[in-house]
Amino acid sequence: MSYKYITELTSPNRSKRRSKVRRIVIHHWDDPKRKPSLDGVLSWLTTTKSKVSAHYVVSGRKVYRLVPESMVAWHARGGSSDSIGIECDPRQQDETYETAAELIREIRGRHGDIPLVRHRDVKGSSTTCPGTYDLARLDRLARGGSAACPPPAPAPAAPSVPPFPLPRGHYYGPPSGPIQSVSGRGRNSRVPSDVIEVNGRWRSKGLATWQARMQARGWNIGESGADGRYGRDTARVVKRFQKNKGLKVDGKIGPATWRAAWALPVK
Ligand SMILES: [Zn+2]
Structure with a gap:
């Protein structure tokens, strides 16, 4: 793990998880033009009165875990119960992409190969979140692609299946x-x-x-x-x-x- 994982902060805005984790909802904290601060978003997501939270907040090389994955965080109305929510730094630095991708890879290791979803694509949401966040880039990085400029994607050829190496019945x-x-x-x-x-x-x-x-x-x-x-x-x-x-x-x-x-x- 190449990021700093911080678990000291917790959010009271959580509830019991009753269904399986089926997707990862990507958020950004705010419009970057408003110069949102990391401290500001952390305190908002951890105060009872906001009634909102997220499992993770990612900024640069840091990941804050506010709610454990075994519980529901209140990050996407109508879509929280079956998802994990990641709040990403709206400045969209390369490090934030890399760190979020690494986190996504680890989450998939725990919950299977689940899709990434924009907050605004969650049914019933009315938001522009996560702005211009590039989910295809996050997904490509999470699957081990290059961190540099996204290459012009040629249609990937279906990989050929190597022959099963063992004798029959093995x-x-x-x-x-x-x-x-x-x-x-x-x-x-x-x-x-x-x-x-x-x-x-x-x-x-x-x-x-x-x-x-x-x-x-x-x-x-x-x-x-x-x-x-x-x-x-x-x-x-x-x-x-x-x-x-x-x-x-x-x-x-x-x-x-x-x-x-x-x-x-x-x-
Ligand atoms: Zn959002």
Whole structure:
């Protein structure tokens, strides 16, 4: 994490969350012409009398968390219950874009590949918020794109699906499974060319490929990254992804879950 995460401030303007988080609502604090201040917005969002809040306020390299994601913040009338609200610095500095994008990537790691929505596009809202904020740029950055000037986007070619590396009946799964469950965490006599030892540590080349692909889709696969080892973070991502895409939720990366990582659209 390259930003400073600040949790000392909390907002009383929150309620119990009863539905699943399905989207991320992007706000800006105010019209930049009015020179809004960070302190000003933080105090407004944390005072009882305002009756408004947000989960996060982002400015430059700083992220203030005012409401935990497990609760509803009062940031978008009619759209708060199923969303996470991020208030972005209206000056739209590059750092704010980068920081918000990193935060979005992490939120998606927790809640799945959920879309970004402008506050004004929330049904029932009457606002111009978030001004000219470029959500496509935020989304591109969150998915690992370049921070520099947005490139003129050529239509992305659908990536071709690499062949599933394991023999029939095998899958990537936990080490506790049968021999057909290839975890990459130890020697597997069935797939000696896929599970290899590197510097005294076992890893699966195929599993590392799938993990890297999931990262490129914006999933947070845990601190150790695409390490070719099936652990808790990989299990969590596999299950969420399967649920997301209507696949059988079994935590196993067989041919269908493998293929989906390339063939199904990122959304
Ligand atoms: Zn707003």
